[in-house]
Structures are given as C-alpha cells and as structure tokens.
Amino acid sequence: MPLPKSLSTLRERPYRLLWTARSISAMGNALIPVTVVFAILRSGGGAPDVGTVLTCHAVGQVVMLPVGGVWADRLSRKQVLMATDAIQAVCHGLLAAMIFLHQAAVWQFAVTYTIAGMAMAFFTPASRAVLPELVGPEQLQPANALLGLTDSTTKVLGPALAALLLAVSSPGTAILVNAISFLLSFVLVSRMHLHRQVQRSEKQHFFADLRDGWQVVARRRWYLANLLCWGVWNFAIAFFFVLGPVVMEDGHGGATAWSVIMITGSAGSIVGGLAALRYRPRRPLVTTNAAAVLGILPLALLAPPAPLFAIALGVAAAFLMTSLVGEVLATTQQQLFPEEILARVSSLDWMISLIAMPAGYAAAAPVAQFLGTRTTLLVAAAVIGTPCLLLNLLPGVRSVQRFPDGTIGIAGERQTAAPLPEATSILPRTTSTETPGSPGR
Template sequence: MPCPKSLSTLRERPYRLLWTARSISAVGNALMPVTVVFAILRSGGSPLDVGAVLTCQAVGQVAMLPVGGVWADRLSRKLVLMAADAAQAVCYGLLAVMIFLHQAAVWQFAVTYTVAGMAFAFFTPASRAVVPEIVGAERLQPANALLGLTDSTTKVLGPALAALLLAVTTPGAAILVNSLSFLLSFALLARMDLRRPVRRSGRQRFFADLRDGWTAVARRRWYLANLLCWGVWNFAIAFFFVLGPVVMERGHGGATAWSVIVITGAVGSIVGGLAALHYRPRRPLVTANAAALLGIGPLALLAPPAPLFAVALGVAVAFAMTALVGEVLATTQQQLFPEEMLARVSSLDWTISLIAMPAGYAVAAPAAEFFGMRTTLLAAAALIGTPCVLLNLLPGVRSVQRLPDGTIGIADGRTRQQADHGRHLMERL
C-alpha cells in the first residue's frame, strides 16, 4: 500500500528514527506533569515546593537556551540530541532510585528538574534545526507537522497514562519509565545518519557566535517583530489558563466544565496538527498572524461568560489554529535562515516564549484583582489581536511567500529569491 503523501517523510530512515525517538521521549515526558506533583507531595513536600521545583525547571531552560543554540550550531546536532537525552535519562533515573529508596527530598527534585531543564534547552533548538538536514525543503512542513502532531497527542494521552501508573504503582515507577524513554531515544538517535551535514564556518568565540545568530534575526526587524508579537500572544493567552478555572468555579460548571474546555482544546490541537500535514499557505507569516486573531475567542468568551459549549468551541478552534500555525512558523524559520545558524535563531524564539507565558501567569491574577475579571479578560483579548493586525502591515512580513518550487522565501514585484541559502540576510527589504 502506498504511503500517503503527507506521511512520505517516514520512508526516509533518518527522519523515521528522529520521529520515533522524539515520540518515545515525548510519551515519557508527558507522564511528568501529573507524576511529579504526587511524587513531591508523597515525599513530604508542599504545594509551594511543587511550584518551586517547576520554577527551577523553567529557569534552567531559559538560562541555557542561548548556550544550547550556540553549541547545536557548533557541533553535530545528532550528538547534541544524544547528549541531552543521556543527561535527562540519568537525571530521572537517579531521582526514581531515590524515590524507591524513600530518600527523595525536595532539594533533589529541584536539582533534577534544573539539570533536566538545562538539558532540554540543548535538545529543543537542536531538534528543530536538525530537520532540514534530513528532509528536503519541499517536505519540511509535513515533517514538522508530524512531529508536532505526536507532541500534541502525547500531551493528551500522557496524563491518563500517568494516572493509570500512579493507580497501580508508585511515582518512582512512572519517573523510571520516563528515564527509560530517554535511553530508547538515545539508542535510536545513535543510528540516525545525517545525509546532508551542515557546512559550518570557522569557530569563533562563544559570544561572537551568539551575537551572529541573534544579529541575523535583528537585521530583519520585521521578523524580530514577528517573534515578539507571538511572545505577546503567549503572554496574553496565559490569562486564559489562570483566570478560566476561576470563572468556571464561580457558578459556571466548576472543575467539570473546565475539564471539558481543556479536553476540547487538546482535541483542537490534534486537529490542527492533522491540518498542518496538508495545508501550505501562500503567505505563511500573513496567514499565521491572521489566524492568531482566533486566540481572542477563549478570552472574550470567558468575559460575559458565554455558555460552556461556546467557550469550548472557541478554545477548540483557537488551539487548532495554534497547532497549525506553529508548524507553519517553524517551517518558515527553517527556510528563512541559513542552516548553520538555525539552532541559535530557534533558541531566541523559544527564549521569548518561555519568558512570556510565565510572566502572563504571574500577572493575570493581580490584574484581575485590581481591574476586575471582565476588564482583564477583554484587555488580554485586545493584547492578542492588536499586534497581529499591525504586524501584517509590515512589507517584510508580506514579502515572505511560498515560491513556485514549493519552498518559502522572500518575493516582491522585482525579484524572487530562495532563502534557504541565507543570502538575503544581508539585504535590506
């Protein structure tokens, strides 16, 4: 039976190994949000300790993302991915042993999560940057979409699997499963051949490499504006996750209603991932920014609040959009910048996102207390919509188009260029 065109990348052995490795480790990682809470509480910790441990992970990621981006551009990305998997396997394996021995303390969870977060900061930019090395430009979006779809699916199934494991065994067993998932991922990545290794220029000092990568983004101010716009989007949507349960608890269905909303959002993410396998917009950035306006729905619908079915539908549509345009934006980034600096560009993207959403979490409740729930939700909705509309007025954003050969590059009335060679980085558009 012939393979569907959208899944044809799985015929390529290097991509198949990468996809399988990431799928396995994603399943293991999806166990952790539920498992770690119960592991800390059963080890004598408090809810405050849970928050502190999760903060340590976020701090480790943010602090090391620029470093991970530089080294993923300096070294073989395959080796960086393997090293990150090995580090996480060791971290979670040692923590599982401590739990089995009833010796786990909160500080050990904090150290483990900090180191694991630092390792993940190396894995993330390397994982995005390695895809163009094993997949042709014309198949980048289906390749990215399949990886994103797997991540979305495991985030839905992971908590249910974690609950099942916790019902029949201890948190240590679930954490051990996560450790083993990274070992399996390591073994699969070790067999992956990079058929088109990136040509790297002569090695400079660390900060010079870091500066060059970020300067490549800064030269295209409209692209930097696009990244910052999505940072604002992440900041604003965080208000939904903080204030949504509060609205539901105040006489609008409580925990059951919020669970329905979360589930429909997860289903929407999967639908969006499936759509990304096929949909290839002619103007990727314009389409992504226009679609981002759908993020207004969840916030605006909570403000009255609207009936549960309307809120759930708005969330499903918004999350489907997020999954779809996430893969479109990843593919665009991979073709707008030279392969030898993709990890640094990706690390900047991730850094903005990881800072913006926790900032939104921190601000949402105090803002609602001061300005009122309805005003805060509507202000967050406006914060999502306004930058997206303004951004599409920039000529540089509109100039990013899908070229006749199916790749993404810069196009205007006078000239068309393919951007995957990176020559356009020095031009002023």
C-alpha cells in the first residue's frame, strides 16, 4: 500500500533510519524526567538535590551549544549523532548499574546529567542540520513534522511508562531502558547512508568558525530579531507553567485540574504535529508570527481565572500552534542558510530559547509577589503577543516566501540553503530588507 504524500519521506531509507532512531531514543529519554526525581529521592537526596541535578543538565547544554554547533559543521553530522548516542548510552548505563548496586550518590547524578546535557548540545544542532542531507528541500517540512510529532507523542506516553516501571521495579530499570534506547539509536544511525555530503568550508581556528556562524545571523538583522522575539515568547510562557499550578491550587481544582490542562495541551501538540505534515504557508514568517499571538490564551484565561474547560481549550490551541510553528520555522531555517553553517545557526536558536525559559521560571514568582498574580499573567500575555505582531512590519519578514516548487527563500533572490559561491567567505550576501525566525520550544 503506497504511503500518503505527507509520509512520503519515510520511503527514503536514510531518513527512515534517522526517524526510527530518534523515535526509540526519544521514548527512552521521555522516561527520565519522572524517573530521575524518584531515583535521587530514593538514593537519599532531597528537593534541593533534584534542583541541582536538573540545573546541571541545563547548564551543560547551554554552555556547550556554541561548541556543538561549530563541531557539527566541521565534522560529519552522522558521526556527531553516533558519538552523542554512545555517550548517553554509557552515562545512563553506568548510572543504572550504580542504582542497582545501591551505590548511587547525588554527585553521580549531577555528573551524569551534566555530561548528558553537554551531549545534547552536540546532538541538537547536528540533528536539525543533517536533514537537508537526507531529503530534498520540498520534503523538509514533513520530515521535520514527523520528528516533531514523535517527540510530542513520546512526551505524553513517556511519563505513563515511567510510572509503570517505577511501580514494578526500581528507577534503575527505567534508566537502563534509556541507555539501551541510545544504543539502538547508535546502531540505526551507523547504518544511515547520506544522499550527499555537505561541502565544508576550509577549517579555521575554532573561534573564527564560531564568529563566522554567528555573523551570518547578525548580518541578517531581521533573522536575529525573529530569534529574540521567540526568546521573549519563551520567557513569557514560562510564567504560565509556574503560576498555573498556584492558581489551580487556590480553589480551582488543584492537581487534578492542572493535569487536565496539561493533558489537553499535549493533545494539542500532537494535532499540531499532524497539521505540520501538510500545512505549508506561502509566507512562513508572517504566518508563524501571527500565529504566535495564540500564546496569549493560556495566560489571559488563567488570569480571571476562566472556567477549566476554557483554559484547557486555550492551552490546546496554544500548544497546537507551537508544535505547528516549530516545524515550519525549522524548515525555513534549513533553507534560508547555507548547509555548511546550519548547525551553528541552529545552536544559536536553541541557546536563546534554553536561556529564555529558565529565566522566565526564575522571574515568575518574584514578579507575581510584587505585582500580584493576575496582573503578572496579563502583563506576560501582552509581552507574548506584541513583539511577534510588530515583527511582521519588517520588510525582511514579509520577503521570505515559499516558491511554487515548495522551496523557501527571499523574494527576488531565489536564495536557498545551497553552498555559497565564494569559498573565501561563508557570509551570505544580504540586502537592506531582509528578515526570519526561531521556533518557540
């Protein structure tokens, strides 16, 4: 039976191997957020220790993202993905062994998750940058969408499977399953033959490569503006995740109501991933920036607060939007920038997002204490909506469009992510009217 057009990328064996590998490792990784908390607590740690371990993971990832972006552009991205899978498999395998032997200590969790975060800093830009080497430009969005849909689905199923494993066994079992998932991913990726190799730029000093990658973004000021606006979006939406449980606990349904909201949001993410398989807007940045305004709904509905069903529907709409927008923007990024610098561009994108959301988590409670919860939520809603709408006034944002052949570029230039003509410089030629964006995470 022939596959639907939206799933046609699965006919490509290299992409099919990558998708299978990512699906397996994503499911294994989805066990960890629930498991690691109980593993630390059962090993004699407390809430501060849990916070320390999670912070180590985040810091390891943020600090190493620029390094990961450079090396994912310097080396074969397939080899980078294999290396990160191997590191994760070893780290989690050793940690599982320590738990089974009752020798696990908090510092071991901290070291493991610092290294895991550093490995993710190499994996993330390489994983996005490798796609143009596997499928054609017209297939990039469904290829991104399938991977995003898998991530959304595993985030729903993972906690339930983790709870089941914790009920019948120790946390070490779930961590061992995660290690095995990375080992299987390693094997699958090793069998992945790229359709073509990216022509690398001549190697320079590490900091010269880092500078060149980021200068590409800085030269396209419209693109940098889009990245920063989505960073603001991530900062503001973090207020919802911090203050939402507080509002629900204050006589509006408590943990049960909050669970309903989160489940509905997860369902919205899955629907958004399905929509991204087929929906291809003619003006990707104008459309995604306009859609970003839906992020207002969770914050604005929580402020009164509205009835539970209204908040849940608002969250579902916002999560649907972020899932759909994320895949459209990833595809746009992959085609607007030369493939030889794509990992560095992606690393900057992820770094801004990863810094913005923890900053929002940290700021939410103090701001709410100063302004009041209702006012804080309404201010955060305004912060989400306004910058993205203003971005669409920039000529460069409006100039990015999808051409009849399905590729994305700048109107009047027909520029895609092909290698640049001059080998002496990787900086793109820009005009004074350029502009694109970065997905909300």
